[in-house]
Amino acid sequence: MEKKITAPIDDKTARELKSGDYVYITGTIYTARDAAHKRMYEALEKGEKLPFDVKDNVIYYMGPSPAREGRPIGSAGPTTATRMDKYAPALLDLGLKGMIGKGKRRQNVKDSMIKNGAVYFAAVGGAGAILSKCIRESEVIAYDDLGTEAIRKLYVEDFPAIVVIDSEGNDLYETSVLEYKKE
Amino acid sequence: MREIEVREITENIKEMCIEAVHFLTDDMKEALLSAKKSEESPLGRKILEQLEENLAIAGEDMIPICQDTGMAVIFLEIGQDVHFTGGSLKDAINEGVRQGYTEGFLRKSVVSDPIIRENTGDNTPAVIHYDIVPGDKVRITVAPKGFGSENMSRIYMLKPADGIEGVKEAILSAVREAGPNACPPMVVGVGIGGTFEKCAYLAKKALTRPVNERSKTEYVAKLEEEMLDKINRSGIGPGGLGGSTTAFAVNIETYATHIAGLPVAVNICCHVNRHAVREL
Numbered sequence: 001m002e003k004k005i006t007a008p009i010d011d012k013t014a015r016e017l018k019s020g021d022y023v024y025i026t027g028t029i030y031t032a033r034d035a036a037h038k039r040m041y042e043a044l045e046k047g048e049k050l051p052f053d054v055k056d057n058v059i060y061y062m063g064p065s066p067a068r069e070g071r072p073i074g075s076a077g078p079t080t081a082t083r084m085d086k087y088a089p090a091l092l093d094l095g096l097k098g099m100i101g102k103g104k105r106r107q108n109v110k111d112s113m114i115k116n117g118a119v120y121f122a123a124v125g126g127a128g129a130i131l132s133k134c135i136r137e138s139e140v141i142a143y144d145d146l147g148t149e150a151i152r153k154l155y156v157e158d159f160p161a162i163v164v165i166d167s168e169g170n171d172l173y174e175t176s177v178l179e180y181k182k183e
Numbered sequence: 184m185r186e187i188e189v190r191e192i193t194e195n196i197k198e199m200c201i202e203a204v205h206f207l208t209d210d211m212k213e214a215l216l217s218a219k220k221s222e223e224s225p226l227g228r229k230i231l232e233q234l235e236e237n238l239a240i241a242g243e244d245m246i247p248i249c250q251d252t253g254m255a256v257i258f259l260e261i262g263q264d265v266h267f268t269g270g271s272l273k274d275a276i277n278e279g280v281r282q283g284y285t286e287g288f289l290r291k292s293v294v295s296d297p298i299i300r301e302n303t304g305d306n307t308p309a310v311i312h313y314d315i316v317p318g319d320k321v322r323i324t325v326a327p328k329g330f331g332s333e334n335m336s337r338i339y340m341l342k343p344a345d346g347i348e349g350v351k352e353a354i355l356s357a358v359r360e361a362g363p364n365a366c367p368p369m370v371v372g373v374g375i376g377g378t379f380e381k382c383a384y385l386a387k388k389a390l391t392r393p394v395n396e397r398s399k400t401e402y403v404a405k406l407e408e409e410m411l412d413k414i415n416r417s418g419i420g421p422g423g424l425g426g427s428t429t430a431f432a433v434n435i436e437t438y439a440t441h442i443a444g445l446p447v448a449v450n451i452c453c454h455v456n457r458h459a460v461r462e463l
Contacts, residue, residue, distance in 0.1 A: 176425025
Protein backbone atom coordinates (compact mmCIF):
# COMPACT_ATOMS: atom_id res chain seq x y z
CA MET A 1 0.00 0.00 0.00
CA GLU A 2 1.24 3.53 -0.76
CA LYS A 3 1.11 5.99 2.13
CA LYS A 4 2.26 9.51 2.85
CA ILE A 5 3.59 9.96 6.36
CA THR A 6 5.23 12.74 8.34
CA ALA A 7 8.30 12.59 10.56
CA PRO A 8 8.63 12.59 13.57
CA ILE A 9 6.32 9.56 13.67
CA ASP A 10 3.81 9.04 16.48
CA ASP A 11 3.26 5.63 18.04
CA LYS A 12 -0.10 5.06 16.35
CA THR A 13 1.22 5.80 12.83
CA ALA A 14 4.26 3.58 13.41
CA ARG A 15 2.08 0.66 14.45
CA GLU A 16 -0.22 1.10 11.44
CA LEU A 17 2.67 0.74 8.98
CA LYS A 18 2.92 -2.78 7.59
CA SER A 19 5.80 -4.69 6.03
CA GLY A 20 5.60 -4.06 2.27
CA ASP A 21 4.03 -0.57 2.47
CA TYR A 22 5.59 1.96 0.11
CA VAL A 23 5.80 5.29 1.92
CA TYR A 24 6.72 8.88 1.13
CA ILE A 25 8.16 10.60 4.19
CA THR A 26 7.94 14.37 4.73
CA GLY A 27 9.43 16.13 7.74
CA THR A 28 12.52 16.21 9.92
CA ILE A 29 14.83 13.21 10.21
CA TYR A 30 18.39 12.76 11.49
CA THR A 31 21.43 11.05 9.97
CA ALA A 32 23.83 8.84 11.89
CA ARG A 33 26.03 5.97 10.83
CA ASP A 34 28.83 3.86 12.34
CA ALA A 35 31.01 6.42 14.12
CA ALA A 36 28.10 8.58 15.35
CA HIS A 37 26.32 5.51 16.72
CA LYS A 38 29.44 4.45 18.57
CA ARG A 39 29.71 7.89 20.14
CA MET A 40 26.02 8.05 21.08
CA TYR A 41 26.23 4.57 22.60
CA GLU A 42 29.29 5.53 24.64
CA ALA A 43 27.55 8.73 25.78
CA LEU A 44 24.59 6.69 27.04
CA GLU A 45 26.91 4.28 28.84
CA LYS A 46 28.47 7.24 30.65
CA GLY A 47 25.02 8.57 31.53
CA GLU A 48 25.42 11.59 29.24
CA LYS A 49 22.69 13.14 27.08
CA LEU A 50 22.43 12.43 23.35
CA PRO A 51 22.96 15.31 20.87
CA PHE A 52 19.23 15.17 20.00
CA ASP A 53 16.13 13.65 21.56
CA VAL A 54 15.50 10.41 19.66
CA LYS A 55 11.92 10.05 20.93
CA ASP A 56 9.48 9.60 18.00
CA ASN A 57 12.28 10.45 15.61
CA VAL A 58 13.68 8.70 12.56
CA ILE A 59 17.37 8.02 12.01
CA TYR A 60 18.60 7.73 8.43
CA TYR A 61 21.73 5.58 8.18
CA MET A 62 23.53 7.77 5.69
CA GLY A 63 26.79 9.63 5.14
CA PRO A 64 26.50 12.02 2.19
CA SER A 65 29.05 13.08 -0.38
CA PRO A 66 29.90 16.81 -0.14
CA ALA A 67 27.34 19.30 -1.47
CA ARG A 68 28.11 21.28 -4.57
CA GLU A 69 27.44 25.01 -4.39
CA GLY A 70 23.76 25.90 -4.18
CA ARG A 71 22.67 22.43 -3.06
CA PRO A 72 21.80 21.32 0.49
CA ILE A 73 23.60 17.99 0.21
CA GLY A 74 25.51 15.70 -2.14
CA SER A 75 24.64 12.12 -3.02
CA ALA A 76 22.61 10.73 -0.13
CA GLY A 77 21.56 7.07 -0.27
CA PRO A 78 21.28 4.56 2.58
CA THR A 79 24.13 2.58 4.08
CA THR A 80 23.92 -0.98 5.43
CA ALA A 81 21.82 -1.01 8.60
CA THR A 82 23.23 -4.29 9.89
CA ARG A 83 26.33 -2.49 11.14
CA MET A 84 24.18 -0.42 13.51
CA ASP A 85 22.52 -3.48 15.07
CA LYS A 86 24.78 -3.43 18.11
CA TYR A 87 23.63 0.10 18.97
CA ALA A 88 20.02 0.28 17.74
CA PRO A 89 18.20 -1.37 20.70
CA ALA A 90 19.52 1.25 23.16
CA LEU A 91 18.08 4.02 20.96
CA LEU A 92 14.80 2.16 20.40
CA ASP A 93 14.40 1.90 24.18
CA LEU A 94 14.61 5.70 24.29
CA GLY A 95 11.69 5.99 21.86
CA LEU A 96 13.33 5.99 18.42
CA LYS A 97 10.41 5.21 16.07
CA GLY A 98 12.02 4.69 12.69
CA MET A 99 15.26 3.71 11.02
CA ILE A 100 16.00 4.10 7.31
CA GLY A 101 18.77 2.04 5.76
CA LYS A 102 19.24 -1.04 3.63
CA GLY A 103 20.10 -4.61 4.45
CA LYS A 104 19.13 -7.19 7.03
CA ARG A 105 18.54 -6.58 10.76
CA ARG A 106 19.42 -9.08 13.46
CA GLN A 107 16.96 -10.63 15.88
CA ASN A 108 18.02 -8.36 18.80
CA VAL A 109 16.88 -5.35 16.76
CA LYS A 110 13.62 -6.99 15.66
CA ASP A 111 12.80 -7.92 19.28
CA SER A 112 13.45 -4.36 20.39
CA MET A 113 11.32 -2.99 17.53
CA ILE A 114 8.40 -5.18 18.57
CA LYS A 115 8.81 -4.14 22.21
CA ASN A 116 8.98 -0.44 21.33
CA GLY A 117 6.62 -0.28 18.34
CA ALA A 118 9.21 0.89 15.81
CA VAL A 119 9.62 0.52 12.05
CA TYR A 120 12.59 -0.22 9.76
CA PHE A 121 12.41 1.29 6.29
CA ALA A 122 14.63 0.56 3.32
CA ALA A 123 15.55 3.22 0.82
CA VAL A 124 16.99 1.97 -2.46
CA GLY A 125 20.71 1.38 -2.05
CA GLY A 126 22.86 3.06 -4.67
CA ALA A 127 20.20 5.62 -5.55
CA GLY A 128 21.97 8.50 -3.81
CA ALA A 129 21.54 11.05 -6.60
CA ILE A 130 17.75 10.74 -6.88
CA LEU A 131 17.27 10.50 -3.10
CA SER A 132 19.29 13.70 -2.60
CA LYS A 133 16.58 15.54 -4.54
CA CYS A 134 14.10 14.81 -1.71
CA ILE A 135 16.36 16.46 0.86
CA ARG A 136 15.54 20.17 1.09
CA GLU A 137 17.64 21.20 4.08
CA SER A 138 20.66 19.75 5.83
CA GLU A 139 22.47 20.98 8.92
CA VAL A 140 25.24 19.35 10.95
CA ILE A 141 24.07 19.34 14.57
CA ALA A 142 26.74 17.20 16.26
CA TYR A 143 30.09 15.46 15.87
CA ASP A 144 31.22 17.84 13.13
CA ASP A 145 34.72 16.35 13.34
CA LEU A 146 33.40 13.07 11.91
CA GLY A 147 32.98 14.64 8.46
CA THR A 148 30.51 12.59 6.43
CA GLU A 149 29.68 10.63 9.60
CA ALA A 150 28.54 13.73 11.57
CA ILE A 151 24.92 13.87 12.78
CA ARG A 152 22.80 15.90 10.39
CA LYS A 153 19.28 17.21 10.79
CA LEU A 154 17.48 16.90 7.45
CA TYR A 155 14.21 18.21 6.15
CA VAL A 156 12.87 15.77 3.56
CA GLU A 157 9.91 15.96 1.20
CA ASP A 158 8.23 12.83 -0.18
CA PHE A 159 11.29 10.73 0.56
CA PRO A 160 10.51 7.25 -0.90
CA ALA A 161 11.02 4.24 1.37
CA ILE A 162 9.68 0.73 1.82
CA VAL A 163 8.58 -0.69 5.17
CA VAL A 164 10.77 -3.78 5.48
CA ILE A 165 10.25 -4.69 9.13
CA ASP A 166 7.09 -3.52 10.87
CA SER A 167 6.33 -3.18 14.58
CA GLU A 168 5.12 -6.80 14.68
CA GLY A 169 8.45 -8.09 13.36
CA ASN A 170 7.29 -9.05 9.85
CA ASP A 171 10.33 -8.90 7.55
CA LEU A 172 9.85 -8.21 3.83
CA TYR A 173 13.41 -9.39 3.08
CA GLU A 174 12.35 -12.86 4.23
CA THR A 175 8.81 -13.01 2.81
CA SER A 176 9.39 -11.43 -0.62
CA VAL A 177 12.38 -13.58 -1.48
CA LEU A 178 10.32 -16.73 -0.92
CA GLU A 179 7.68 -15.38 -3.29
CA TYR A 180 10.13 -15.18 -6.22
CA LYS A 181 12.39 -18.12 -5.36
CA LYS A 182 12.50 -20.89 -8.00
CA GLU A 183 14.25 -24.19 -7.34
CA MET B 184 62.22 3.56 -24.09
CA ARG B 185 59.28 5.91 -23.73
CA GLU B 186 59.26 8.60 -21.06
CA ILE B 187 56.05 9.54 -19.28
CA GLU B 188 55.86 12.35 -16.77
CA VAL B 189 54.12 11.29 -13.60
CA ARG B 190 52.01 14.43 -13.52
CA GLU B 191 50.25 13.02 -16.59
CA ILE B 192 49.29 10.04 -14.42
CA THR B 193 47.99 12.40 -11.71
CA GLU B 194 45.86 14.35 -14.17
CA ASN B 195 44.34 11.22 -15.70
CA ILE B 196 43.58 9.55 -12.38
CA LYS B 197 41.93 12.71 -11.08
CA GLU B 198 39.61 12.84 -14.11
CA MET B 199 38.95 9.12 -14.03
CA CYS B 200 37.88 9.15 -10.35
CA ILE B 201 35.31 11.84 -11.14
CA GLU B 202 34.17 10.12 -14.33
CA ALA B 203 33.77 6.69 -12.72
CA VAL B 204 31.48 7.80 -9.89
CA HIS B 205 29.11 9.81 -12.13
CA PHE B 206 28.89 7.65 -15.26
CA LEU B 207 28.62 3.89 -15.67
CA THR B 208 30.08 2.04 -18.65
CA ASP B 209 27.70 1.24 -21.53
CA ASP B 210 27.53 -2.48 -20.71
CA MET B 211 26.34 -1.70 -17.15
CA LYS B 212 23.72 0.77 -18.42
CA GLU B 213 22.45 -1.76 -20.94
CA ALA B 214 22.22 -4.46 -18.27
CA LEU B 215 20.06 -2.17 -16.13
CA LEU B 216 17.74 -1.28 -19.01
CA SER B 217 17.23 -4.86 -20.14
CA ALA B 218 16.63 -6.04 -16.55
CA LYS B 219 13.72 -3.62 -16.29
CA LYS B 220 12.01 -5.43 -19.16
CA SER B 221 12.42 -8.94 -17.75
CA GLU B 222 11.94 -8.29 -14.01
CA GLU B 223 8.93 -10.21 -12.67
CA SER B 224 8.25 -8.28 -9.46
CA PRO B 225 6.31 -4.98 -9.73
CA LEU B 226 8.29 -3.55 -6.79
CA GLY B 227 11.47 -4.82 -8.44
CA ARG B 228 10.59 -2.99 -11.65
CA LYS B 229 9.88 0.16 -9.66
CA ILE B 230 13.32 -0.07 -8.02
CA LEU B 231 15.03 -0.63 -11.39
CA GLU B 232 13.22 2.43 -12.78
CA GLN B 233 14.44 4.43 -9.80
CA LEU B 234 18.00 3.28 -10.50
CA GLU B 235 17.70 4.27 -14.15
CA GLU B 236 16.46 7.73 -13.20
CA ASN B 237 19.19 7.94 -10.57
CA LEU B 238 21.82 7.30 -13.22
CA ALA B 239 20.41 10.03 -15.46
CA ILE B 240 20.37 12.58 -12.61
CA ALA B 241 23.92 11.65 -11.59
CA GLY B 242 25.26 12.47 -15.05
CA GLU B 243 23.17 15.59 -15.65
CA ASP B 244 23.61 17.25 -12.25
CA MET B 245 27.01 15.77 -11.39
CA ILE B 246 25.79 14.12 -8.19
CA PRO B 247 27.61 10.81 -7.55
CA ILE B 248 25.47 7.77 -8.50
CA CYS B 249 26.01 6.52 -4.93
CA GLN B 250 27.15 8.52 -1.90
CA ASP B 251 29.69 5.79 -1.19
CA THR B 252 32.21 6.91 -3.78
CA GLY B 253 34.39 4.09 -2.57
CA MET B 254 38.00 3.37 -1.89
CA ALA B 255 39.96 3.97 -5.08
CA VAL B 256 41.22 0.67 -6.47
CA ILE B 257 43.66 1.22 -9.30
CA PHE B 258 45.02 -1.33 -11.76
CA LEU B 259 48.10 -0.21 -13.67
CA GLU B 260 49.41 -2.24 -16.57
CA ILE B 261 52.79 -0.73 -17.30
CA GLY B 262 54.67 -1.49 -20.50
CA GLN B 263 58.21 -2.56 -19.63
CA ASP B 264 59.63 0.01 -22.06
CA VAL B 265 58.12 2.92 -20.11
CA HIS B 266 60.22 5.13 -17.88
CA PHE B 267 58.39 7.42 -15.46
CA THR B 268 59.95 10.80 -14.82
CA GLY B 269 59.32 13.78 -12.56
CA GLY B 270 58.74 12.02 -9.24
CA SER B 271 57.36 8.94 -7.54
CA LEU B 272 54.69 7.03 -9.47
CA LYS B 273 52.90 6.00 -6.28
CA ASP B 274 52.79 9.59 -5.01
CA ALA B 275 51.48 10.73 -8.40
CA ILE B 276 48.68 8.17 -8.27
CA ASN B 277 47.66 9.19 -4.76
CA GLU B 278 47.82 12.85 -5.76
CA GLY B 279 45.38 12.08 -8.58
CA VAL B 280 43.01 10.42 -6.11
CA ARG B 281 43.38 13.36 -3.69
CA GLN B 282 42.57 15.91 -6.38
CA GLY B 283 39.73 13.87 -7.85
CA TYR B 284 37.98 13.30 -4.54
CA THR B 285 38.50 16.86 -3.31
CA GLU B 286 37.77 18.85 -6.47
CA GLY B 287 35.04 16.44 -7.62
CA PHE B 288 32.97 16.70 -4.40
CA LEU B 289 33.35 12.98 -3.73
CA ARG B 290 32.99 11.42 -0.31
CA LYS B 291 36.11 10.84 1.73
CA SER B 292 35.62 7.34 3.05
CA VAL B 293 39.14 6.24 3.95
CA VAL B 294 40.57 5.97 7.47
CA SER B 295 44.34 5.93 7.97
CA ASP B 296 44.40 2.96 10.34
CA PRO B 297 41.87 0.11 10.55
CA ILE B 298 41.72 0.26 14.36
CA ILE B 299 42.38 3.91 15.21
CA ARG B 300 40.05 4.98 12.35
CA GLU B 301 40.89 8.60 11.64
CA ASN B 302 39.62 9.83 8.30
CA THR B 303 42.49 10.84 6.02
CA GLY B 304 40.31 13.65 4.64
CA ASP B 305 41.19 13.14 0.98
CA ASN B 306 40.32 9.48 0.32
CA THR B 307 43.97 8.47 0.02
CA PRO B 308 45.73 6.13 -0.02
CA ALA B 309 44.48 4.19 -3.02
CA VAL B 310 44.80 0.42 -3.32
CA ILE B 311 47.18 0.00 -6.27
CA HIS B 312 47.85 -3.14 -8.30
CA TYR B 313 50.84 -2.92 -10.66
CA ASP B 314 51.41 -5.29 -13.53
CA ILE B 315 54.42 -5.15 -15.85
CA VAL B 316 53.56 -6.07 -19.44
CA PRO B 317 55.39 -5.96 -22.80
CA GLY B 318 55.28 -2.70 -24.77
CA ASP B 319 55.48 1.03 -24.11
CA LYS B 320 51.90 1.84 -23.11
CA VAL B 321 50.28 2.38 -19.72
CA ARG B 322 46.76 1.11 -19.18
CA ILE B 323 44.98 2.59 -16.16
CA THR B 324 41.78 1.24 -14.65
CA VAL B 325 40.21 3.25 -11.82
CA ALA B 326 37.59 1.23 -9.97
CA PRO B 327 36.20 3.02 -6.88
CA LYS B 328 34.81 0.24 -4.66
CA GLY B 329 31.92 0.73 -2.25
CA PHE B 330 31.95 -1.23 0.98
CA GLY B 331 28.31 -2.29 1.28
CA SER B 332 29.12 -5.02 -1.21
CA GLU B 333 32.83 -5.32 -0.32
CA ASN B 334 31.80 -6.36 3.21
CA MET B 335 29.79 -9.25 1.74
CA SER B 336 32.73 -10.68 -0.24
CA ARG B 337 34.26 -14.00 0.79
CA ILE B 338 37.28 -16.27 0.36
CA TYR B 339 37.00 -20.05 0.57
CA MET B 340 40.08 -22.23 0.71
CA LEU B 341 38.44 -25.28 -0.87
CA LYS B 342 40.27 -28.56 -1.40
CA PRO B 343 40.74 -30.42 -4.72
CA ALA B 344 38.11 -33.00 -3.73
CA ASP B 345 35.50 -30.23 -3.44
CA GLY B 346 35.74 -29.80 -7.23
CA ILE B 347 33.47 -27.67 -9.36
CA GLU B 348 30.45 -28.49 -7.17
CA GLY B 349 32.27 -26.97 -4.21
CA VAL B 350 33.02 -23.86 -6.25
CA LYS B 351 29.34 -23.50 -7.22
CA GLU B 352 28.22 -23.83 -3.61
CA ALA B 353 30.83 -21.24 -2.51
CA ILE B 354 29.56 -18.70 -5.05
CA LEU B 355 25.90 -19.29 -4.22
CA SER B 356 26.45 -19.17 -0.49
CA ALA B 357 28.30 -15.83 -0.73
CA VAL B 358 25.45 -14.38 -2.79
CA ARG B 359 22.74 -15.77 -0.48
CA GLU B 360 24.50 -14.33 2.55
CA ALA B 361 24.98 -10.97 0.84
CA GLY B 362 21.28 -10.64 -0.04
CA PRO B 363 19.98 -7.09 0.36
CA ASN B 364 23.18 -5.82 2.04
CA ALA B 365 25.12 -5.82 -1.23
CA CYS B 366 22.61 -3.58 -3.06
CA PRO B 367 21.43 -6.02 -5.73
CA PRO B 368 21.26 -6.32 -8.71
CA MET B 369 24.91 -7.15 -8.22
CA VAL B 370 27.87 -8.15 -10.32
CA VAL B 371 29.68 -11.20 -8.96
CA GLY B 372 33.43 -11.31 -9.50
CA VAL B 373 35.00 -14.72 -8.89
CA GLY B 374 38.63 -15.77 -8.76
CA ILE B 375 39.42 -19.49 -8.81
CA GLY B 376 42.90 -20.91 -8.29
CA GLY B 377 46.26 -19.31 -7.54
CA THR B 378 46.99 -18.69 -3.87
CA PHE B 379 45.06 -16.98 -1.07
CA GLU B 380 45.86 -13.46 -2.32
CA LYS B 381 45.91 -14.28 -6.03
CA CYS B 382 42.30 -15.50 -6.12
CA ALA B 383 41.15 -12.35 -4.30
CA TYR B 384 42.98 -10.22 -6.86
CA LEU B 385 41.41 -12.18 -9.72
CA ALA B 386 37.93 -11.75 -8.24
CA LYS B 387 38.44 -7.98 -8.04
CA LYS B 388 39.86 -7.85 -11.56
CA ALA B 389 36.90 -9.89 -12.85
CA LEU B 390 34.57 -7.05 -11.86
CA THR B 391 36.24 -4.79 -14.43
CA ARG B 392 35.42 -7.11 -17.33
CA PRO B 393 32.30 -5.97 -19.28
CA VAL B 394 29.20 -7.75 -17.97
CA ASN B 395 28.18 -8.81 -21.50
CA GLU B 396 31.50 -10.56 -22.18
CA ARG B 397 31.86 -14.22 -21.22
CA SER B 398 35.09 -16.04 -20.38
CA LYS B 399 37.11 -17.32 -23.35
CA THR B 400 37.52 -20.68 -21.62
CA GLU B 401 34.53 -22.81 -22.54
CA TYR B 402 33.85 -24.51 -19.21
CA VAL B 403 34.29 -21.19 -17.37
CA ALA B 404 31.84 -19.43 -19.69
CA LYS B 405 29.32 -22.23 -19.04
CA LEU B 406 29.89 -21.93 -15.30
CA GLU B 407 29.32 -18.16 -15.49
CA GLU B 408 25.99 -18.71 -17.24
CA GLU B 409 24.86 -21.47 -14.90
CA MET B 410 25.71 -19.41 -11.82
CA LEU B 411 23.91 -16.33 -13.15
CA ASP B 412 20.80 -18.40 -13.80
CA LYS B 413 20.90 -19.98 -10.32
CA ILE B 414 21.49 -16.59 -8.64
CA ASN B 415 18.56 -15.06 -10.50
CA ARG B 416 16.36 -17.93 -9.31
CA SER B 417 17.23 -17.18 -5.68
CA GLY B 418 14.38 -14.68 -5.39
CA ILE B 419 16.57 -11.95 -3.79
CA GLY B 420 15.76 -9.44 -6.54
CA PRO B 421 16.35 -5.67 -6.85
CA GLY B 422 17.14 -4.12 -3.47
CA GLY B 423 16.79 -7.60 -1.96
CA LEU B 424 13.03 -7.04 -1.90
CA GLY B 425 12.16 -10.01 -4.08
CA GLY B 426 12.35 -10.58 -7.82
CA SER B 427 14.09 -12.21 -10.73
CA THR B 428 17.01 -9.78 -11.18
CA THR B 429 19.56 -10.50 -8.46
CA ALA B 430 22.71 -10.23 -10.58
CA PHE B 431 23.64 -8.78 -13.94
CA ALA B 432 26.60 -11.07 -14.46
CA VAL B 433 28.98 -13.57 -12.92
CA ASN B 434 32.52 -12.91 -14.17
CA ILE B 435 35.01 -15.65 -13.39
CA GLU B 436 38.81 -15.58 -13.77
CA THR B 437 41.00 -18.62 -13.20
CA TYR B 438 44.70 -19.29 -12.59
CA ALA B 439 46.98 -22.25 -12.04
CA THR B 440 47.03 -23.52 -8.48
CA HIS B 441 48.77 -25.96 -6.11
CA ILE B 442 48.13 -29.73 -6.13
CA ALA B 443 46.67 -29.45 -2.62
CA GLY B 444 44.36 -26.48 -3.09
CA LEU B 445 41.32 -24.92 -4.73
CA PRO B 446 41.04 -21.30 -3.54
CA VAL B 447 37.86 -19.44 -4.47
CA ALA B 448 37.26 -15.73 -3.90
CA VAL B 449 33.89 -14.09 -4.44
CA ASN B 450 34.07 -10.31 -4.71
CA ILE B 451 30.59 -8.87 -4.85
CA CYS B 452 29.84 -5.48 -6.37
CA CYS B 453 26.55 -3.62 -6.22
CA HIS B 454 24.76 -2.35 -9.35
CA VAL B 455 27.11 0.66 -9.25
CA ASN B 456 29.95 -1.41 -10.70
CA ARG B 457 32.23 1.50 -11.52
CA HIS B 458 35.38 1.68 -13.53
CA ALA B 459 37.04 4.04 -15.95
CA VAL B 460 39.74 2.79 -18.31
CA ARG B 461 42.35 4.76 -20.25
CA GLU B 462 45.45 3.90 -22.18
CA LEU B 463 48.34 6.34 -22.35
